[in-house]
Amino acid sequence: MFRRIGTAVVRHPVWTIVAWLIAAVAIVATAPSLPSNSDESSFLPKSYESIKAATVQDKAFPAAFTPSAIALYQRTDGSPLTAGDKQDVARITAQLGKEHIDQVQKVVAGPPSADGKYTMTLVQMDDRTAGQPKQADAAKVLRQDAKKLAHGTHLRVRVGGPAAQALDQQDSSKRGDALIGIGTFAIILVTLLIIFRAPILAVLPLVLIGVVSAIANGLIAYATKLFDLQANSSISSILIVVLFGVGTDYFLFLMFRYRERLRAGDEPKQAMTEAVARVGEAIASAAGAVIIAFLALTLSTLGFLRQMGPALAIAVGATLVAGLTLIPAVVSLIGPRVFWPSKSWKSEPSNARFAALGRGVQNRPALTAAVSGLILLALSLGTLGYKATFDLASGSMPKTKESMVVQDQMQKAYSAGAAAPTDVYLTSTSSTPLDKNTFTAYTRKLAAVDGVAAARLAQVNQQGTTADFTVTLKYEASTDQAIDTVQRVRDTAHTDAPTGTRAVVGGLSSIYKDIDTAVNHDYRTVFPVAALLIMVILGLLLRSIVAPWYLIASVGLGFGATLGSTVWIFQKGQGHSGLMFLLPVIMYLFVVAIGTDYNILMIARLREEAREGRTPREAAGMALKHAGPTVAAAGFILAATFATMMLAGNALLTEMGFAVSFGIAIAAFVMAMFFTPSLTALIGHAAWWPGHADRATHPTPTTGSIPHQAVGHDDKAAHDPSGRHN
Incomplete structure (x- = not known):
């Protein structure tokens, strides 16, 4: 299938490009706009207590606020x-x-x-x-x-x-956004210039991904309106990072293979056809894994995750189509001139460093697997100390901002929870009015809860069926102490509610408590479902039910190592009270989903080398030699791009930038390069059970030799001038 796609695109590059441009203009010109909403309560479904409390307030006290x-x-x-x-x-x-x-x-x-x-x-x-x-x-x-x-x-x-x-967050983010944007473009340009020494290749992905970005945003807006999805413009910054991260990865996957085919002696158009045919399945599988991971977010109970999943999936889908059509069309139209002025595409380099690494994996797979696995496991131990924080405001801007000064002064002059008090709504379960004689005792019990500064009866509705008790906490609404106190307030409010009444607890701390509960629920639901579906994708790609198990295990270790390292550095090293509660989800989006790309590319190349008649260990060594530079380049660019977020100057983006960049580095330079190929080499042919995806069509009788006939199909240029297969 991918060979047919490559052939069609290479034969008709102009029409392919024109079709993309027409689609871009039409979609951008007619797409509806997206709303924007960052209200915390809108994240939660109506079944949570804080939302039930808000409903009671709206009905009983419409004038309250x-x-x-x-x-x-x-x-x-x-x-x-x-x-x-x-x-x-x-x-x-x-x-x-x-x-x-x-x-x-x-x-x-x-x-x-x-x-x-x-x-x-x-x-x-x-x-x-x-x-x-x-x-x-x-x-x-x-x-x-x-x-x-x-x-x-x-x-x-x-x-x-x-x-x-x-x-203040908007104002604070302007400088950070500018630094991140400049840093991202500079890193991509400079790195691609160093790799290819070709200005056209350095600029080309930025231009093409810009077109894809416009189309993706328009498609997201259409899908939002058509299917009544929850989506908003607040995810646009994440979309940009996903598009440029994934898009650059797929661009590099394709260009490295295109250059390899040119070096093997293929004609330019045939080289691009071969590149799409050989790497297309890996790109499609990698994109499929990312799309599945993002769509799994629709199972979340949190509105902002449900709205993020489909949007990101659409963006990756558009990038996949571009990787198989738009990029090959443009590059095939330009031809080898895309590498100008460099001449390095004409000759095969020795890849000495990656060849040496490949020999190390080939000769000592057990040691390589053990060392890399122990490193990941040791870093993962830090997850045991993970704590979440909901104080997004102070984490996303300096303490000198006016709203932060107000928050700090109110905590000193008033109770820390005075700016966002907690409300307990006591409602009659029948149409009869509440017994006012019970109010004093009920208020006293609420005030006696550990962590409560004061409690008072605020108001009773006109019908006398609902009473509002204002509870002021000793702690700022987003702190762990406030969230723990709200749970104790809920326990007391429910247990000591007078006969014939029902109590619900609302307020900002109550919302944070429910978000914390929902996030923990989603970790137990979304992550396993996504892992299972990614394993299905891997199984279909590799025609195996063994390999997906250790591949997903390596991804899990990478996730643990990333979270653990972030805990070590920010909670233990810098003394942060906790990490942003969204951080594990963001790591899941970028480290697990996108990081899986590198595993897929490496294992697909390993299978290709094995099909040429190499033993499992030889195939692992050759896969690292030839796919290693691609993984290293893609991993470095993506990790460095996310690292620019640390320039923004606030705790939230610093934590996020470090976690994601470190996680991608782990995925590329530890998992894909060492852990995955060494495990595959150790397991041998059993890794591909029950299929025989690694078996050569015509096995070579001599161990270690490179059979000329092993490729088998129409690869007439499989044997390059340097005497090796590609």
């Missing part, structure tokens, strides 16, 4: 607020409410601090647009107007809260 923005006031000299200061605060609060700022629905006075040095204004925004960029814009206007209104007074006013944090 959790502030989207908080204006915090203090005197410029740091002394307690005077009566005149309080009048100025009241004036500013009233004026902000009269300005009808977009998204702002209500502006009310907040409570003063216990020491009298601080007070606040609470701002409600439209909960239907929570987390969207328009609320960050509203926070920007609030800041400007509040500072203007405070001009001429003795007050210093700062605006914080979720909307202001979103604004």
Whole structure:
């Protein structure tokens, strides 16, 4: 099949390119736009308690709100607020409410601090647009107007809260995004220039992947609208990384094989046809494994993972089609001039370093497997100390940002949980009103929970069937302590609820608790399903039920080694309280899914070498010699690209950049180069059981010789001038 695809594309390169350009223009011009939403509660299904609590609040207390923005006031000299200061605060609060700022629905006075040095204004925004960029814009206007209104007074006013944090995150990310973008392009350009010494080849993948990116984004928008999927523009940055990472990998897989066929003496068009025929199955299988892994995210209970899976799968699907059609068409049209001005494509290099590594694997496979396996296992031990943190705001921007200053000051002046209190909603299970005589005892029990700073009855609805008890925690909403406290609050609220009532606990800490529960559930569901489906892909590629087991085990070890190393460095070394809770999922997306590409490429080349009549150990050595440079180049570019995220200057992207780049390096330079080929060499022919995918059509009678007739099909250029098979 892949030979037919290669033949068709090479015969009609212009029509192939024109078809892609027409598709790009049509899709980009007509695709709908994607919405944007970063509201944490939208991530969860309605079955979780925090969402049930939000539903109760909407029905019983439609006027109640959790502030989207908080204006915090203090005197410029740091002394307690005077009566005149309080009048100025009241004036500013009233004026902000009269300005009808977009998204702002209500502006009310907040409570003063216990020491009298601080007070606040609470701002409600439209909960239907929570987390969207328009609320960050509203926070920007609030800041400007509040500072203007405070001009001429003795007050210093700062605006914080979720909307202001979103604004500061946007501002903070601009510099980081610029550095990441420049770093990514520079790394790809420089590395490809070093590898091929050809400017056309260095620029070509960036241009072609740019076209694929435009088409992929349009297809995602169409799929979102057609199938009513949840998707938003917030995943665009991840899409870019996936497209350039996967696209560059497939480009390198194809170009290394194209150059190899040219060196073997093939005519240019025949060389590209042979390249697609020989590496097409590996590319398709690698893409299939990545697509399956991404689609497994649709099994997640978290909305942002369910929306991410199909989008990433569509992007990889578009990249796969481009790798088998667009890239071969463009390169075949240019011909060997694509390597200009380098002449190295004309002669076969010795590949001395990779040949030496191949001989090492061939001669000592047991030692190689043991050493590489022990390294992965030792690094994996760090996973035992993994802790998750939900404090995405402080992790994604410097502490000097205004919203972070507000958060820090509120934790000192008020209870740390005052900015995002927890609400316990007590509802009658019948239509009869609640017994108000039970409220005092119930409030006392909530206040006595370990980790609670205070509890009070906030309000009762008009029908008297629902009561809202505000519980202020001692800890900031996203901390582990707050999440643990919320669980204790839930236990008490449920157990001590008066007869005939039902209690649900809401608030930001409650949402984080449910996200934590959902993530742990997904780890037990999504990961095993994805692993099983990837094993099916590997089984179909290799016609074996043995090889997929140790291949997926090596991927699992690579995942463990990556997470463990990240824990060692950031939690143990730098003293972080925990790692971003999304980190294991992100590692799964990039390290497990994309890292599997290198295993597939290496094992496919090993099978090809074995089919030429080599013994299992010889095949492993030759596979490393010839596929090693491809894996090394692709792995280095992808790892270095992700490492640029560490330039952004915040903890979140530093952790993410290190984890993903280290994981890809492990996948390329440990798993694919040493662990996988050495295990395959040790297991021998049994690795391909029950099939015989590694058996030569015409076995050679002499061990170690390279049979000229082994390839068997129409490979008339299989024997290159240097006397070896390809």
